């Protein structure tokens with residue numbers, strides 16, 4: 363009988379397992395894959411390490427920043443960008459970063475104008491009346507702005523690295539993210555996608571793992587978690603059963619429906635788990651020949667297979683370009699000609715040397731990328747998952763109270779689940 367079974371070894375589960383084991387609790391830590399990190403995955407490509415999943419962090423994200431400081435890890439400075447390309451109203455436009463900002467930011471500022479009004483205290487969702495925005499999608503907001511086709515494409519392209527489907531993604535999460543960044547789009551986008559962790563996410567994960575004395579078992583997918591009234595029984599694929607007093611279930615929202623959870627999930631939580639979140643993005647790494655001019659290119663969702671491309675690193679005389687494709691099925695990473703054609707729309711001479719990607723959508727342990735909640739879920743259903751479900755607690759970036767959708771939120775949520783489990787264990791003993 364362990365004190366706690368932690369299921370999932372992404373940032374949420376790693377944090378929970380470390381915090382609980384460091385406090386002296388006996389912890390079994392079960393992970394389905396043969397590696398830790400979950401949707402952060404610093405893998406090998408082009409003879410170096412690249413981040414196939416979550417990569418960027420920021421000093422304004424309190425939870426990840428505290429961990430980085432704790433282990434003496436810095437952020438790597440992003441490469442300066444010389445040129446912007448944007449596909450709008452059927453034509454490619456280009457300019458300096460300042461010129462692009464002058465075109466796009468006043469428009470996108472209108473998109474998020476009410477973020478602070480909607481979330482006056484982002485740390486306290488009960489202060490927000492989200493009745494109206496929780497019924498709306500990103501498409502509803504875009505439509506309401508009454509933009510010209512050119513302006514609409516500019517806004518769409520600027521947001522496209524964060525969008526899979528305007529009609530499925532809830533407006534509330536977008537406004538919430540912006541409110542967390544004091545209502546400024548530019549701050550939000552900087553925190554979301556510019557500063558990689560120096561040495562990669564794996565370095566931070568290894569540091570956390572180094573402080574954990576939990577019994578970590580990789581390649582141990584969990585099929586069932588049952589609160590049987592006196593404790594928790596966790597069934598690993600193949601049939602092995604593990605008993606614990608409490609459980610922290612730190613798996614992606616989109617994989618929860620594969621688990622048998624007892625007591626069963628009911629009501630709106632069950633509906634949210636069954637519907638899954640809609641994010642089906644593909645992150646591609648493209649090695650292109652030579653040290654080319656640095657650029658960012660943006661295209662509206664559904665109008666081009668690569669929606670954001672950004673020069674990220676120099677590597678052995680070549681340049682690595684990171685791309686976000688709103689729909690993973692819109693481009694095949696093995697089809698280098700297709701990738702080259704897509705990039706040549708913006709940079710006609712660009713020559714693709716190699717491409718690498720991980721398919722998060724078909725991966726059974728993620729079934730999607732980062733979370734973006736559908737309308738009606740973020741401020742009403744997600745908070746229900748912060749409460750204990752018997753002896754089971756949910757954790758993860760997908761349901762984090764503040765840093766939802768990111769590494770910061772995963773750490774926040776894992777730490778909270780650890781504290782709540784420790785309190786429950788203390789209550790049991792007294």
Ligand SMILES: Cc1cc2nc3c(=O)[nH]c(=O)nc-3n(C[C@H](O)[C@H](O)[C@H](O)COP(=O)(O)OP(=O)(O)OC[C@H]3O[C@@H](n4cnc5c(N)ncnc54)[C@H](O)[C@@H]3O)c2cc1C
Pocket residue numbers: 369370371372373374375392393394395398399400401402414415416417418419554555582583584585612613614617621644645722726727728730731732733757758759760767768769770772
């Ligand atoms: C392409 C991409 C880019 C991203 N970019 C960023 C970024 O730049 N910055 C940022 O902050 N965030 C980013 N994110 C989001 C970020 O990676 C996630 O929000 C965060 O890593 C989630 O951590 P987690 O621990 O909640 O979940 P996960 O990392 O998904 O961990 C859950 C773990 O549970 C395991 N698991 C699943 N099912 C089972 C089972 N049945 N039994 C046992 N184990 C199981 C999984 O294998 C996994 O290891 C990105 C995500 C993706 C996919």
